[in-house]
Amino acid sequence: MTGTTAIDWQSLLLRWSGEWADSLPDGETQDEDDETARRARWLGFPPASEERIAAMEERLGLRMPPSYREFLKVTDGWRHAGEFVWLLAGTENARWHNDESGLADMYEEFLDEDAGPEARREAGMWRRALQLDVESDITHVLMDPEDVDEDGEWAVYTWASWRAAPPERYANFLEFMRDMHREFHRLRAGQGDGEPEFANDTTRRLDTLVEEAGPAVLSGGWERAVKALDEAKEYGRPRAAGLGDQIRRLLGETYMVYFEGLVTDPRYAPELLPPLVAEHARSSQDDSTLTFHLRGAGEDVVSLAYAILDQVRDGAYRYTVDGPFGEAVERARELARWGEADGAWRTLMDALPLWEPLGPDHLAPLGWVADSVLGPLLTPERGRELLSTPRGGQTGEAPRPTAGLDPEGLAWLAEPDPGDNRTCFRFVLVEGVEPQELPGRLADGDGTKLNGPMTFWEAYRRSRRNQREVSSYDDRALMAVGRAGTGWSFAFDGDPAPFDRRRFVSPAAAAGEGTRAVVVWSGLRTRRGSPFFHLSVARDGAEQYAFTYADGEIRQSGEIPRALDPSRYFDDLEDGAEVERSLLDAVAGEFGVHLPRHAIVNGRLHTFATRSWTRPPRNGETYMVIRTGRDEAQPEDGIRTGEDGPSSR
Template sequence: MTNTTSFDWRPFLLRWSGEWSDSLSDDETRSAKDEAARRARWLGFPPASEERIAAMEERLGRRMPPSYREFLKVSDGWQHAGGFIWLLAGTTDACWHNNESGLADVFEEYLDDDAGPDERREVDVWRRGLQLDVESDITHVLLDPEDVDGDGEWAVYTWASWRAAPPERYANFAEFMRGMYQEFHGLRARPADGEPEFANDTTRELDALVEQARLDALRGDWERAGHALDEAKEYGRPRAVGLGDQIRRLLGRTYMVYFEGVVTDPQYAPELLPALVAEHAAHSYRDDSTLMFHLGRAGDDVVSLAYATLEQVRNGTYRYTAAGAFGEAVERARELARWGSTDGAWRTLMDALPAWQPLGPDLLAPLGWVADPLLGPLLTPERGRELLSTPRGGQTGEAPIRSAGLDPDNLTWLADPEHHDDLTSYRFVLVEGVEPEDLPGRLADGNETALGDPMTSHEARHRLLRGQREFSSYDDKALMAIGRAGTRWSFAFDSDPAHFAPHRFVSPAAAAGAGTRAVVVWSGLRTWRGEPFFHLSVAQGGAEQYTFTYADGELRRTGEIPQALDPDRFFGSREEGTEAERSLLEAMTREFGVHLPRHAITNGRLHTFTTRSWTRPPGNGETYAVISTNWDTSH
């Protein structure tokens, strides 16, 4: 915010006037007033005397706010405030608006009954505000005598219907004028054909600021860089937006992030296009006109690359690649991520990041990986800050504080509804000494042993239902995601199992445990689908060792159950719910030395397959239903 008590108006206004004059072409047609201002290199007017200001205040019945008063002492009014206000009021022209525009009535129509003070203020300012716009492109400028800070400054509100945006608020008149100066710069930053190059002391200072921000960002000082780039962006400096958007995207901010001025450059498109395309694909349904709009005047090669990348992103086949040692780390990270080790994948990328080299001077960090279906889910705002804090691209700096891992080294997170309210029922199989890709051979038959591409649980279920026309009440084939559950174990996990029917349930533990050990869990202690239940079965060498099932308030068990897992410890008092579930999962973590990767299961993409049915076939005299449909189940 501008410090209005020490703001020096005269040098600021002189610089503005000189830069405005120099921005005009010699053969441009202009009014006599503009030509006089150009020759004089002064957009203002003679200063207002104290007597003249006092007379204005007497006429209006209010003492003017400090920054507007000090401005009037230097110039009694102003021409070309920004690009759309041609004449700003001085002591003679300032007047109470008194809703002359009718905007108070217009804005009042949109107020809800429970509108707060800020919304009410935006309506009433049109009745009580002091109007400063004298000549403009339908742009209103009002000082609000009721929106006053501790220094006696009045807020300024501006509004133009053609901007299709709410009124913009400035803390005081000095802030407003600084904003208009920035707007003037932003409109001149890219001169049209025939206009003189817009270069002056201010642009040179800002461009030097941008270059320093680029180096700061590569050294890991992204916060300093971000502030500098934001300031330069307000002045429309060409590189500031594209560089700043890279920081914003890695912090998880995607709104209005288009990598302007960089993404259309063939040198940078391979790294930036995927991030832009992935965000577009996530929020559009085959309407690609907005994507092409943001690519602006991109050449045919960039447009072709954009369409090709878009198809890959939508099909889930986009694969990020990079050069050198960082590229090798990308391949290792992808392999870790596809089996659920998202924390390990992230550490692999971060350990190699100092070796990363940008494709050119306007690239601050690797970005294409956020579109990769396996690597993209690794990003969180905290991890984005770690990446941005890591020196890279040949620069040196302090090593960043490592971001915390996302995966607990236990099973108990499954009992924590804070992280996943919808995971009230789940089932999983753990197999010791077996690679994840070998699980389908133990739990499925025939063509169903083939692994699907890594997908989120939602995507996998959507694809499973696509084209399915028949559903049996006895058929309970589980769609399971697979990965590693520790150094010696693999897992298959179903986050949305069918209804648990104890009298028909057949545990897959024996089949899964052929030649090794297998553990099966099915929990519904927090389910809304009937009574709470929990099942555990453990097999060794293809035969069940022990099982227990808690359902309908009763316990059934077989075999010799280890004391640590004795169900009486957890259900002896028939206590149900989260505490019993948490205690059981904690005991299993210790007993088997296993964990499940929370982030990969809830947010990542994993290979999936469909198991054999978890229920037995119907017996003699038992009835069941088969539902056939002819409607499209993919929607």
Template sequence: MTDTTAFDWRSFLLRWSGEWAHNLPRREARGEDDEVARRAGWLGFPAASEERIAAMEERLGRRMPPSYREFLKISDGWRHAGGFVWLLAGTEGARWHNDESGLADMFEEYLDEDAGPEERQEVDLWRRGLQLDVEADAIYVLLDPEDVDEDGEWAVYTWASWRASAPKRYANFLEFMQDMHREFHSLRAGRSDGEAVFANDTTRMLDALVEEARLEALRGGWEHAVKTLDEAKAYGRPRAAGLGDQIRRLLGQTYMVYFDGLLTDPRYAPELLPPLVAEHAVHSYRDDSTLMFHLRGADDDLVSLAHAMLDQVRNGTYRYSAAGPFGEAVERARQLARWGDTDGAWRTLTDALPLWEPLGPDHLAPLGWVADPLLGQLLTPERGRELLSTPRDGQAGEAPTPTAGLDPGGLAWLADPNPGNNRTSYRFVLVEGVEPEELPGRLADRDGSGGGGRDGTVLEKPMTAWEAHQSSLHDKREFSSFDDRALMAVGRAGPGWSFAFDGEPAPFDRQRFVSPATAASEGTRAVAVWSGLRAWHGEPFFHLSVAQDGIEQYAFTYAGGEIRQSGEIPQALDASRFFEALEDGASAERSLLEAVAGQFGASLPRRAIASARLHTFTTRSWTRPPRDGEAYAVIRMG
């Protein structure tokens, strides 16, 4: 806690007065009093004597809080506290507010019937508070005699009609005045009307700290650096906001992150525009006026670049690139992420970070990649902290401990409850020795009608599971009760294997089921798994089939409490070991998945399947065609 009684009010107020007097445009002087204050270099008034302060306290019936008392001993009131309080009360001007503003009644209307004591206490502030604003621009400043700390300090509350927010609280009068000094600086620093540059000892000190914070951030000391930058930002120092926003964005923060002061600089646009544009695309609903607001002052080329980039982000075609060895690592990471190895992609990026080349002196870290549809999914707050903690641009520093991978490996994680506990059935195919892009040729219809994207490519562009599902329904007009073509995401399943995964399969029909492993195994080996041991409807089931060179080697299906099997099943996969006394479907499922992973050395990437973007395609039906006499329904729409 700040010792408010030990604060050097005189030095602080003299410094503030000098900064104001030396940079006051003559047309902003509010009359002769301001001119006198400017010439004297003093925004205050003569000090209040102890007797004068005591008389004030007797008039008000309360002893004033320590920091306000100490202030009065230096200046009995104050002019221009920030930008909107033109005269702050001294011993004569302070008075009980008694809801003069009508705010108590206004806020009371918004109280719920079940509002608690704390909420009612906040409303009553406007009846009990001591008003300090004497002349102000639609803003109220109140000391609260019932919000008192152990040092006897009263909290200060301010409210302005044009802020449209709840009252702002300060722990004490000193904290309030320090913030008003920052507000004064911020407003002066933001002027662009041809007046003299706002420069003084405070601005020079803060600018030096900004430069020191920049270098510290490049050395990996981002935590201390961002605190320094935020303090300088509060004073309106140029560079501070743009530098600090780069750190915040990599921590996953997007609110009020606009890279001010850097965004319209063409040097930094390739890195700073993409994350801003991507965030805008999520929330804009095709209204691009806010994006243009943040690009005010940019030249036509930069605005055109922003529009082109926005189109790319919206249609999923934006691709981040960078120069030098780090750029080469970006391309390798994208390929790893493309096929589901998000942990490997992240390690590829971070290993190359020391080789990263900034675009200019105010560029702290690579940022454009967060807008890339494949690379952006790698970011987590923990990974952002790791990136920021890694020394860059030739700066010396200690490398951070790598963050733990997000994929557990193996297959057993499929038995874990997922958010919402809605993954109770799933199916996948593992194919050995082939690349993921080859899977449609093995699992789609021979005539191509069951595979291929609507744009004529073999695989759809990378999408999340939800996006892929919505896309698959977009042009679908026919639905058949006998047709079970699976929409499957594809990727690499560990060394030597590729996978196709469906997390929302149709109901399992053991009478008509046809394993896709046989067709997928031509010239190699394939494994098909379909689990519904935790299905919400129907009896629990589990299927495993293994084929090689187009011939099924062995298979078993557990359904209806029975096990049906064929071929010579390895002992490790003997179904009776798992289902003889089935009491816990999740436990049996986990054991089965561990056995399958151990037998084939395959693994599915949890993070990619759950939330990342993967290529998808539609397989041939997992059920045989109807036989004579078997009824089925076909629904055609439109």
């Protein structure tokens, strides 16, 4: 007998029947057959003989799949397969569907020439499948003789018009019946007042698993616990979904994660509302869906949810928690907002054993994932580390720390980013100053203030909303700031304007007042124009040395250290990425700096707009200014008539 048919059908079906009979209030049965089934504690029928099964197979022209055949030997049909199929076929009333539903044309109409075999098989199912539903709530149960596994099992598909969803597939008849048993449990678990308590051996076993899951997860044994919670959730057991969702969210999952049964509890709302609200803010503008997930919550919880929603949408939500772990959260945020993601994560993990849950159903700190600065620290690997770390007063073996996300040096900039968009970039490194001091060295006026932490694209969209004038001669870089290693700070632009050697003015001298500054602008992999690379180094407000490779030529000044000598790198540009990598390695080695990949690519950093990286127009040079009013934009041509600006290198 195969693995799918090695089930004890008799035990499963007897248990199901008894649970069904006990769940009915007195007088609820709708007809005499149901009342008979209730008294007999049996939802089935007499077993089918081998002769009856053989006769059925001769009538239909095919041998039935193993799990359905074994089922028929126990009962020739079944009542109440879940809540929406009231009678399931036995040997006499199983029949070919022959597109009785009229759905074949609709599914075939959506097929195109690129449709795969699974889509074509599903579309054709309506004409060839065996129909098992005899009485139902507009629900079809079809068994497909052309969707067969190595054990000879046919896949089962269910479809209901009121679900507005594609057919649901089960690997075989056994899996379908198991899920119908779970569906029966899920719907009975939510019975209202006045109905019998839904308690039986199945619910008691699952509720014990739920009770044991909390301490197991807190001690680091989350992997076995989550399997138990998932099983209990499938049967609709209280708290199972809310506990399991805490684990899933820390593994990076957000789909269908609602912390059901716990998020509306005022004890847990401060920790569970932020991740729920943050995902809502990311994926929806319809706030009624948030209310749906808060049904049953008190006014205080609903008000808190909408207050958090406003903060999340403004990028202002800040996770706070009491105690030693809360102090670590503040230290971690300070590190993360300047790009030190690995240090921030280690700070959180070192303090995690001191974290205290808000109640017995609180398995881990969750609110921080909605924090605009701390949230980007989470990866699935880090989530597993957190879940594997004993906390909340429990003991256990600490896990091995996850590897850091930030490589040493600068060479990672020569690698494609996730969307292969970073083919050009520029940055400024300043020694001996804090990141918040960089606007004072690289910007004028209002630009000397840092924006709050945000992604580059969030900062870009916000800057464009407030921009009323754009000049073709201006190149005011929007740059993210942070720490670039011991004693250095950086300003980084991952999407710079086109490089124009004739008008470019390095900001190194201004940035290096009273200290040392390094400017790098690389376009060796650019898709806009010819490849180029610029390096300039200044000390105490004066440029020490610089070189620019552009248009196949090198222009240089000052005494360039041997490690940075451009003649070592530009003999052969067949592989621009390799040349770029070598140059970046040399810069990192010369100055002992690095840039934080995770914060730049995935995190949120403070940003500001620099003064222009290009000189003012000279006499007779034309340029365009675009000024936008509230409702219109007007381009204007202009001719510069003032003094010449500084020369470019």
